[in-house]
Amino acid sequence: MSTKKVSIGAKPTSKPAPAAADAWVESRAPAEGPEPMKRLTIDVPASLHRAIKTQCAARGTKIADEVRELLMQKYGDT
Numbered sequence: 306m307s308t309k310k311v312s313i314g315a316k317p318t319s320k321p322a323p324a325a326a327d328a329w330v331e332s333r334a335p336a337e338g339p340e341p342m343k344r345l346t347i348d349v350p351a352s353l354h355r356a357i358k359t360q361c362a363a364r365g366t367k368i369a370d371e372v373r374e375l376l377m378q379k380y381g382d383t
Contacts, residue, residue: 357371357372
């Protein structure tokens with residue numbers, strides 16, 4: 306039986322990132338485009354979920370899109 310030699314790379318270090326990398330991160334302009342999304346989790350009664358899901362399926366829309374639209378109507382574009 307032959308033995309397989311495995312080479313292990315260099316040990317990771319906790320050295321800080323080079324100053325040039327830090328400067329680049331701090332100086333870069335924010336990305337243009339759509340605002341990043343955040344997840345919102347809520348609990349609703351099963352009967353309400355069923356009603357929302359049924360209506361969305363009938364319209365061919367997604368629950369998230371419908372709820373997002375309702376929240377925008379209530380709280381506006383900030």
